[in-house]
Structure formats: structure tokens, C-alpha cells
Amino acid sequence: MFERFTKHARAVVLGAVGHAERLDAEAVEEQHMLLALLDREASRASFALTSLGLGGRRESVGRALAEARRRGGLSRADTDALSGLGIDVSAIVSRVEEAHGEGALAAVQGKGKARGGGKDGGKDGGLGRDRERGRGWWSAFVGGRRPFSPGAKQLLTDSLRIALAQQDRHVGDEHLLLALAARPGVPAEVLADHGVTYASLRRVLYGGGEAKAG
Amino acid sequence: MTEATDLAARAGDRDPRIGLRAVTALRRLLEQLEAVQVRSARKQGWSWQEIAAELGVSRQAVHKKYGRQ
Numbered sequence: 001m002f003e004r005f006t007k008h009a010r011a012v013v014l015g016a017v018g019h020a021e022r023l024d025a026e027a028v029e030e031q032h033m034l035l036a037l038l039d040r041e042a043s044r045a046s047f048a049l050t051s052l053g054l055g056g057r058r059e060s061v062g063r064a065l066a067e068a069r070r071r072g073g074l075s076r077a078d079t080d081a082l083s084g085l086g087i088d089v090s091a092i093v094s095r096v097e098e099a100h101g102e103g104a105l106a107a108v109q110g111k112g113k114a115r116g117g118g119k120d121g122g123k124d125g126g127l128g129r130d131r132e133r134g135r136g137w138w139s140a141f142v143g144g145r146r147p148f149s150p151g152a153k154q155l156l157t158d159s160l161r162i163a164l165a166q167q168d169r170h171v172g173d174e175h176l177l178l179a180l181a182a183r184p185g186v187p188a189e190v191l192a193d194h195g196v197t198y199a200s201l202r203r204v205l206y207g208g209g210e211a212k213a214g
Numbered sequence: 215m216t217e218a219t220d221l222a223a224r225a226g227d228r229d230p231r232i233g234l235r236a237v238t239a240l241r242r243l244l245e246q247l248e249a250v251q252v253r254s255a256r257k258q259g260w261s262w263q264e265i266a267a268e269l270g271v272s273r274q275a276v277h278k279k280y281g282r283q
Contacts, residue, residue, distance in 0.1 A: 072246035078239035085236050089243070096247070100254055105246050 004160070008043035008173040012036045013156070020146050023069075024107075027149040030180060031065050034187040037177050038062070044174035044205065051204040052196050064190040072105035075186045155179050166206070174205055252280045 002010065015036030020028040038058045040046045049055065068075065071093055074082075079089040096104050148156075158179035163171045180187050181198040191197065248269070255265050262281075266273040 072243060074239055074242060077235065078242070081232055081236035082239050082243070084232055085240070087240070087243075092243070092247075096250055100250055104250050107250075 004163075004169075004171050006170050006172045008040055008045065009159070009171050009176055012040065012045075012173045012176050015039050016152070017146055025146075027147050028152050029149045030151050030155055030183065030185060030187045031069070033152060033155060033176060034065065034180055034191070035062065037173060037180070040173055044172050045177040046173075048174055048177065048201055048204050049196065052194075052200055054194050054196055057194055061190055061194060064193065065186065066106075068186040068190070069106040070103055073186065075184075075189045077184075077189065151183070151185065155183065158182065174201075177201060178205070249280065252276065256280075 005013070012033060013036070016028050016032040019032040019035040023032070025032065037045050038049070038054075038061060054061070071079065071089055074089060082089055093105060155176065159171050159175040162178050162182075163169075163175045166175075168175070178198060178201055181191050181196060181201055182188070188198075252265055252269075255268075262277045263273045266276045269276060
């Protein structure tokens with residue numbers, strides 16, 4: 001399936017693995033895809049991001065993602081919903097950081113979550129275990145160094161679906177970006193805060209007046 | 215009115231979407247907090263058995279979830 005991915009799209013997936021490793025995350029997540037998308041130059045995605053004014057504000061996106069990691073990966077919509085229950089996430093974060101050091105909640109992110117939870121506690125290896133740990137057709141390409149989180153896997157599938165719906169023969173990094181903007185979560189929220197939404201991306205990529213595809 | 219207080223007001227209106235999101239977020243926060251505490255307990259020399267007893271789960275469950283860290 002990766003043969004359908006363009007050079008830039010492959011670079012994003014590989015770059016995401018690199019970001020996950022750099023941040024010591026146990027799995028490759030959507031946020032790492034976003035960081036890798038921001039690294040691209042002279043691609044369809046970077047053209048779209050620059051058109052929407054994100055060109056010079058990449059560091060700001062990185063900071064916003066770091067802030068979300070510090071909150072244990074909760075989006076602002078999550079923290080707002082919790083504040084509706086009377087739970088002050090920022091107070092919890094500061095208490096935890098007081099006791100366990102700065103970034104304590106960020107440090108555990110992705111751990112314990114991305115696990116397959118399979119029954120094979122003992123022996124290592126075997127295809128079944130790899131599949132449980134979130135590896136799939138892309139692992140041959142990226143080298144299987146890090147499993148992909150369920151969300152990141154879904155993102156790859158979504159990008160293919162978006163490309164097909166657009167009748168594009170290849171999956172480019174712009175399709176990954178569109179898929180990211182369409183998925184609820186921290187990356188889409190951070191993008192929206194910087195003026196980048198699914199609708200605005202479609203506008204700059206495919207021209208105005210187009211209806212939002214499902 | 216800020217977005218947060220607006221949402222809080224809507225939570226009072228029993229909007230299921232907000233309520234369900236809050237539950238999901240809470241579960242996520244709980245997982246993170248549990249991981250922080252388990253790691254801290256291990257650093258202080260607690261056994262898996264002791265941690266499991268406090269959490270009210272089996273030793274195997276805790277070890278399976280956090281043992282690789």
C-alpha cells in the first residue's frame with residue numbers, strides 16, 4: 001500500500017517515527033505526524049500551510065503540542081468538558097508536577113495505552129504479537145521501530161480514503177494533513193487555533209466553494 | 215463569557231455530548247495519573263503486590279500494564 005504514498009507522504013510517516021523517538025513516546029501518534037508535516041518544504045501540504053499563514057508559526061504549533069502533552073495529552077475541549085464537572089486540569093497538572101517533577105504527566109503519555117493487551121505474556125516475536133502492538137503494512141517501510149497508535153493508523157487509512165474520494169492516484173502529504181484536520185483531537189485543535197481547518201485546507205488545495213466531503 | 219464557562223453551563227443543560235466527552239477525558243486523565251503513581255511507587259521500592267493491593271487489582275494486572283517500564 002505504501003507504493004501509493006508520494007515521496008513527501010513517506011517522508012512525513014518516517015519523520016513522525018523520528019519525532020516519536022525524539023520525544024521518547026512509546027508509539028507514533030497523530031501529534032508526531034503533525035510535527036513531521038511541519039518539517040516538509042516544497043510539498044503540497046507545506047504550500048497549503050503557508051497559504052493559510054502557518055509558514056512562520058511552526059514553533060507556535062510545536063509549543064501548543066508540547067503544552068497538550070504536559071496536560072497528559074488532553075485537548076482543550078477535554079479540559080473544558082472536565083471543568084464542566086468541576087475538575088480543574090491545570091490545578092491537577094501543577095500538583096502532579098510539584099510532587100513528581102515538571103512534565104510528569106507528559107512523561108507517561110503513550111505508555112500503557114498503545115499496548116495491544118494481548119494474552120501472550122511470555123514469548124516474544126511472532127506476527128500476532130506484532131499486530132497486537134500496532135504494527136501493520138507500514139512497519140516494513142518504517143522499519144517497525146515504533147508501533148503506531150490506533151489513532152495514527154486510522155489517520156493513514158483516512159488519508160487514503162480522502163485521496164480516493166478526490167480521485168487522486170497517490171496519497172500525498174496534503175491528504176495526511178487533511179485527514180489530521182478532520183479528526184477530532186489535539187492536532188486538529190492546535191491547527192484550528194492557527195487558522196488551519198479541514199474546510200480552509202480544502203479551499204486552498206482544491207479551490208473554493210467545494211462542499212465538505214464526508 | 216469564556217468558552218470554558220460556556221461549556222460548563224451547557225454541561226448543566228445535560229448535553230450528552232459534553233457529558234460523554236467529560237467522562238472520556240476523565241478516564242484518560244485517570245490513566246495518566248495511575249501511570250505517574252505506579253512509576254513513583256516503583257521508584258520508592260514498592261513491590262507489584264503492594265501496588266496492586268492499593269489499586270484493588272491483581273498483581274498480574276499491574277505488572278502486565280506497567281511491567282515493561
